[in-house]
Amino acid sequence: MKILVLNCGSSSLKYQVIDMDGEKVLAKGLVERIGMDGSKIKHTKIGLDAVTREVPFANHTEAIRYVLNMLIDKEFGVLASFDELAGAGHRIVHGGEKFTKSVLVTEEVIKGIEEVSTLAPLHNPANLQGIRAVMEVLPGKPNVAVFDTSFHQTMPSASYLYAIPYEYYEKNSVRRYGFHGTSHRYVSARAAEILGKDPKDLRIVTCHLGNGSSVAAVKGGKCLDTSMGLSTAEGLIMGTRCGNIDPSVMVFLMEQLGSAKAVSDMVQKKSGLLGLTGISSDMRDIEEAAEKGDEKSKVALQILINGVKKYIASYAAEMGGLDVVVFTAGIGENGIDFREKVCADMEFLGIKFDEEANKVRGKEKIISAPDSKVTVMLVPTNEELVIARDTLECIK
Ligand code: AMP
Secondary structure, eight states, X not given: OEEEEEEEOSSOEEEEXXXXXXXXXXXXXXXXXXXXXXOEEEEEETTSOOEEEEOOOOSHHHHHHHHHHHHTOXXXXXXXXXXXXXXXXXXXXXXXXXXXXXXXXXXXXXHXXXXXXXXXXXXXXXXXXXXXXXXXXXXXOOEEEEESSGGGGGOOHHHHOOSSOTHHXXXXXXXXXXXXXXXXXXXXXXXXXXXXXXXGGOEEEEEEXXXXXXXXXXXXXXXXXXXXXXXXXXXXXXXXXXXXXXXHHHHHHHHHHOOHHHHHHHHHHSOHHHHHHSSOSOXXXXXXXXXXTOHHHHXXXXXHHHXXXXXXXXXXXXXXXOSEEEEEHHHHHHOHHHHHXXXXXXXXXXXXXXTTTTOOSSSOEEOBOTTOSSEEEEOOOOHHHHHHHHHHHHHO
16 A cells, blocks of 8 residues: 655645555655746655656646656656555644644645644645645545644643733634654654653653754653744754744844844744854754854854753653653754764763764664663654554545
8 A cells, every 4th residue: 555645845845655565665756946947856766866857837736746647657656556546645734723633634624724824824825735736636535634733732731821811822822832743753652662662651852853943742652842832933943943032032123123024034044053153054064164163153053952951851850750862853863963962961860871872873773871761862753654654544
C-alpha cells in the first residue's frame, strides 16, 4: 500500500511516496516558485539521480498534476497506476482547537480548516490548495489532514493561556497552540521505543532545532507544554524569528514603524540569528563567523544555547523531573558543537554528557554517558512518515 505525502507552502510543494509495507520512501521531490517565473520541479526516484526540470506552474493543481504524472512515468515513476495509491496525507499547519488528531478530509473538515485559517493565514490556505488539487486530479482518492498543532492539544490551560483578558481567548482564540507537533510526537515516541520503555513512564524534553525551533515537554506520552505559541515566532530565537521578547518591544516598534505588518515582518523575517548578526539565518554561517571571532555571532549563538538550556531546565521543573532529552531537526541532528554547549554544566540536572558519543550526525544515538541519570539522545525526525502512518490509519 502506497501513500502520497504532501506539504504545500504558498509557492512550494514537497512530496514523498512511501510504501507502507516496510515504510520505505520510493520517490520524493520539491516544486518551487509555483505561480511565479522560473518555477521548477526536482524529482528523485530513490536509487536514481535527481532530475530537475523548469516547468511553468500557474498553481498548485498544475504542479500536483505534473507530480502525479512523474509518479507513473516509465523511467522516473514508482507507481504502475494510481490504483496503487491508497491515498494522500497532507501537512496542515494549524488545526486550532478543533482538530486534536489527524482526520479523513470531508467537506466539513475543509470548512473547519478554513475557519482556523485566520490563525495561520500564510500556511493553511496553501495547505488547502494541496487538498483541493488532489481532489480535482484524483477524484475519489481519500485525503487525510495531519496537523502541526494537534499533538499539543493535550496541554492544560495553565500551559496554553496567555495572561491577557480572558475574552480574547474565548472570542478570538488567542492562546498557545504550539507547532512541529508531528516531529515532537515522532521523536518522543521513537526515543521511548529505542530505550525499550513505555512512554507513559517517561518525562521527555524534545528539542526540535532547525530554521524554526521549538521545545516540548512530553510527560507520559502527552504534551504538557511547548515553546511556540499562537504563532511560530514565540520561544527560542530562530533563523529569522525573534522568539520571546517583552510585549512592550512590540508596542515600541509599532510606534516606530507605524504598521502592524512592518512589525510582523520584522519579528518573523528579519530577526533571530539574521537580525542579531546581520550575517545569515543559517546556523553553519553563524558558527563559522563566531569561530573567526565575530562578536555578534558569538552572542547570537549564546542566546540560543541559553534559550535551549532554560527550556530544558524549566520543563524538567514543570514535569517534576527529567528522564530523556532528545535533539532533532537540522541543528539538533547536525550541530555537534551546539549540542555539547547546550549540555555543558547540566550535571546539576542529572545530565552527564559523553563528548565522544556526541560526535555523530543524523543518526539515532545515545549521546549521554552510561551512568547519566538523564538519557540524552539524537533522534532524526521523520514528519513524512508520521503523516503517512496517520493517513493509512485514517483510511483503514
Ligand atoms: P531544518 O530547518 O531542520 O532544515 O534545519 C536547518 C538548520 O540546520 C540551519 O540553520 C542549518 O544551518 C542547520 N544545520 C545544518 N547542518 C548543520 C551542521 N552541520 N551544524 C550546525 N547546524 C547545521
